[in-house]
Amino acid sequence: MSWLRALKETARSGLKIERRRLEPLVALRGAAGLALVIGVSLALFGPVVAASSAFGAFQAAIATFQRSWRPRPVLALVSGVSLGISTFVGYVTGTHLALFVLLLVVWTFLAGLAWAAGPTGGIIAASNVAIMLVTITLPTSAAQAALHGAMIAFGGVVQATLIVLFPIRRWGAQRDALADALAAEADYARRLRHDPVAHFDPEPLMVARRAAAVTAREARRRPAELHGSRGVAERIRPVLASLADPAMGVPPEGPGRDRVRELLAAAGSVLDAAARAIRKGDPVELPAPAVAALRTPDTGALLAGPPLRAADRLTALLSDVIEAAEGDGTRGERAGAEAAAEAIKEGTPHHARPGLLRLVPVIVRAMRREAHHGSPILRHAVRIAAVAAVGYLVGRLLPLGHGYWAPMAAVMVMRPEFSQTYSRAVARFGGTLVGVFLASVIVQAAHPHTGSLAVLAVACALLMYLLMRTGYAVSQACVGAYVVFLLGMAGENLSQTAFERVLLTLAGGLLAMISYAVYPAWETPRLRTRLGDWLKADGRYAAAVVEQYGDPAARGHHDVRAALLATREARVAWQEAVATARLEPVRHRGLSHGAADATQHALARFGRVAMLLEAHLPGAGATPVPGAADLAEALRRATERGAKAVRERRVPDWTPVREALEHWEAECAEHEAAEGPGSAPLVRNGAGLLLEALEDFSRGLTP
Structure with missing residues (x-):
């Protein structure tokens, strides 16, 4: 963008007046x-x-x-x-x-x-x-x-x-953040009815997570409606995507797809009702058609395998959302305070935020991290x-x-x-x-x-x-x-x-x-660094999910959760960097607009496949998928090397991942012939989609 155009765009943005809700x-x-x-x-x-x-x-x-x-x-x-x-x-x-x-x-x-x-x-x-x-x-x-x-x-x-x-409206900002997250997922469920691979912006979930950070004292005073709903909302998103995606087994058309559309519409209605209740502090008013659609016994006859498990899981999670949003009035606040006090006494962790005095060393450390020449x-x-x-x-x-x-x-x-x-x-x-x-x-x-x-x-x-x-x-x-x-x-x-x-x-x-x-701090030259960070975070997330299939009993879901949060942060940082760079009067340095769009689409698809696999993570007593740990390690190492290649303006090579996948598929085929399918077909299908997304990523970088 030229300087003249940049000045015109920024001037127009500065003088813009918007209609907002007044307080x-x-x-x-x-x-x-x-x-x-x-x-x-x-x-x-x-x-x-x-x-x-x-x-x-x-x-x-x-x-x-x-x-x-x-x-x-x-x-x-x-x-x-x-x-x-x-x-x-x-x-x-x-x-x-x-x-x-x-x-x-x-x-x-x-x-x-x-x-x-x-x-x-x-x-x-x-x-x-x-x-x-x-x-x-x-x-x-x-x-x-x-x-x-x-x-x-x-x-x-x-x-x-x-x-x-x-x-004025106690905990209003936190209520709005949680309600916005539930409303975003309701909109996502409705969009999945028409577009099974629709995009979901994780920012409302990230905002709700930041809003849920409380001190121990605040946790005792938090309204009952704000306890637990965010965690359930986080788990609903991959289940919705898994239920809608044709890669999980539901054909694009037919009775099964019609049933999935009914379930998604009902989920959207229930999530909207929960969002309204949390935002206003009122009891949940569930629409009767949505309740009837979720309770109908036809699901088992129309769906099977991963889609059926996703439908059952969705119904259970929606029930949890309704139960969490039901707290109302003094009784609900008292019950929430008692539950929070009991959880703190037992050492149950909540999303903690440092107090004002403890925040000082945190700020000092943050300032020290910015003490380098390239820091904006x-x-x-x-x-x-x-x-x-x-x-x-x-x-x-x-x-x-x-x-x-x-x-x-x-x-x-x-x-x-x-x-x-x-x-x-x-x-x-x-x-x-x-x-x-x-x-x-x-x-x-x-x-x-x-x-x-x-x-x-x-x-x-x-x-x-x-x-x-x-x-x-x-x-x-x-x-x-x-x-x-x-x-x-x-x-x-x-x-x-x-x-x-x-x-x-x-x-x-x-x-x-x-x-x-x-003395500028342009974001445009740092786009490749942001893209490499996102690729590396996505690779760790996918590796953590695949690794869970390899040893369900030895590993906990907290590894997957930490990797998911990291990839969300990296994705939002990339999107903010792209939005900022588009308004800068700087020519691109090694990453054109077309390459940015193509690689972003490929990485979003890569993360989506990992999320679909996360929706079907096995329990601690499930049969391990042989060779999944080796494939996870290959994914982790390849994406780390790929991130380094992106920063150095090279095109990543995914041959090690392809070779590891071929070896792993042969090993899984032998295991299926002896032990039965288990979870191996689901993971094999997902791993192939992960490799396709990585190859599309490299093609997007190719001049």
């Missing part, structure tokens, strides 16, 4: 907390301190809107306290230009590295640095700076307290630190006053990715142009007093909380007006015109865009 009660709670903080600060300390505390309450509320599975009060407290500390330290060093610039560089560099802990940490850290550039201009002494910092932290405490006292996170940290320092110095040198508008804009728009940085820069400029202009016109024309400015600031914050999901440009228009009203309330010199403020914002946005062009 008026949440927005009203955040605005109420802000109004409470401003009112208390005005009554006790005056308008200048009120402006500082308002920034703390405003940012703390914004932090709670970020996509995070941690309790919202924790996010508000962390945001408010960290901003208060930053304000105090920034003011103390602010009288010495060199010392403050050094502090700014270190602070923003750490804020950039905070992206290693996830987008929520990176956004909160960057926002705190940007707001600090404003708040340090308000105090007049060290004691005043301490007071301002304390009141900023107080704003975070107020927002956290309101969340605790007035909770490290490059982002270097860029944002350099731009913040340059923007601050440029703002001081320009005779426009309030020079912090330039570095504040730069820090707020910068992201580790090219497209996000450029789209947000355009949106920031457009939104600020509208917001600052309107607010400045109101201030210059009406000359509102302190109380009126406070009311206007709270109104802008309310609009921002309400509309922030609709588009970045909309939210920045509200933020620009909010800052103008708040600084006017603090008695700041309002002689600076809207044109000058917008000009400084434009300067900051341009600095951010130039920094990415000078």
